[in-house]
Amino acid sequence: MLAVASSLVSCHKGASFTSTDKIKVVATTSMAADMARAIGGDQVEVISLMGPGVDPHYYKPTAGDVQRLSDADLIVYGGLHLEGRMTQVFERLSDKSFSIGDQVDESFLITKDGEHDPHIWHDPYIWSLAANPLAKRFASIRNDDDDAKFEDNGESTFEQLLNFAFEINQQIQKIPENSRVIVTAHDAFSYYGRRFGIEVVGIQGTNTTAEAGAQTLKSLADMIAKRKIKAIFVESSVPRSTVIALQEAVAARGWKVEIGGELFSDALGDPNTPEGTYAGMLRHNTKTIVEALK
Numbered sequence: 416m417l418a419v420a421s422s423l424v425s426c427h428k429g430a431s432f433t434s435t436d437k438i439k440v441v442a443t444t445s446m447a448a449d450m451a452r453a454i455g456g457d458q459v460e461v462i463s464l465m466g467p468g469v470d471p472h473y474y475k476p477t478a479g480d481v482q483r484l485s486d487a488d489l490i491v492y493g494g495l496h497l498e499g500r501m502t503q504v505f506e507r508l509s510d511k512s513f514s515i516g517d518q519v520d521e522s523f524l525i526t527k528d529g530e531h532d533p534h535i536w537h538d539p540y541i542w543s544l545a546a547n548p549l550a551k552r553f554a555s556i557r558n559d560d561d562d563a564k565f566e567d568n569g570e571s572t573f574e575q576l577l578n579f580a581f582e583i584n585q586q587i588q589k590i591p592e593n594s595r596v597i598v599t600a601h602d603a604f605s606y607y608g609r610r611f612g613i614e615v616v617g618i619q620g621t622n623t624t625a626e627a628g629a630q631t632l633k634s635l636a637d638m639i640a641k642r643k644i645k646a647i648f649v650e651s652s653v654p655r656s657t658v659i660a661l662q663e664a665v666a667a668r669g670w671k672v673e674i675g676g677e678l679f680s681d682a683l684g685d686p687n688t689p690e691g692t693y694a695g696m697l698r699h700n701t702k703t704i705v706e707a708l709k
């Protein structure tokens with residue numbers, strides 16, 4: 416009886432993944448989806464729940480999303496409470512959930528008001544720390560010859576991201592040191608700023624669900640006018656109104672600050688554009704920042 420039972424179990428286990436089955440991955444943000452594709456290659460099928468311009472802090476899963484998450488072999492998400500309204504779903508499906516943020520040692524994380532800043536993808540070095548753990552996770556789902564392939568992908572993604580951090584750093588050097596300030600709608604670029612030596616100021620906090628106070632706007636306008644900062648930036652996933660209000664407040668202080676362009680903060684661009692990939696998004700942001708501030 417026991418032998419039959421165990422052979423049934425192993426048979427079932429073996430049948431759940433053959434080398435032709437793709438691992439079904441549901442990613443929350445487009446950044447998480449990009450990471451899953453880079454590591455999984457042609458062995459995975461990735462769905463991204465949040466498209467271009469979608470704000471993950473606000474995103475509430477639809478009934479269809481919950482179904483897709485339940486049907487997935489693996490859920491890849493940003494974590495660190497980025498997807499604040501999906502916490503319960505992740506807890507319920509914790510057996511097949513992979514939080515990118517949880518792969519990063521706490522000593523690398525930025526803490527604000529007692530909470531970890533979730534915007535880790537803006538530092539390619541920190542983001543790279545999840546590459547090898549995700550490769551291991553894919554390999555554990557499919558226990559066959561493809562393990563090595565996942566490992567190779569994990570290692571090459573890790574190396575690419577490190578080189579990428581170096582490339583961005585070189586671009587940033589073109590900005591005069593006293594002009595290295597990024598003012599944006601919400602506080603998404605602290606990891607970017609820390610890695611590349613740029614001061615970062617968000618009108619709102621790290622979470623877009625918090626209101627921007629009148630006092631914050633006033634002191635920011637004072638700072639920009641006083642330091643004669645050339646440009647401030649709008650974000651693809653946050654309404655422009657607070658940045659426009661800040662621009663007007665600066666004008667009232669006798670300094671003309673430009674809108675330096677649109678940065679991709681919490682979502683990648685359209686899938687059919689260069690900004691639709693992780694690398695393309697960071698290149699776009701860096702180019703926009705350097706052009707506006709140099």
Ligand SMILES: [Zn+2]
Binds near residue numbers: 534622623680681
């Ligand atoms: Zn954000």
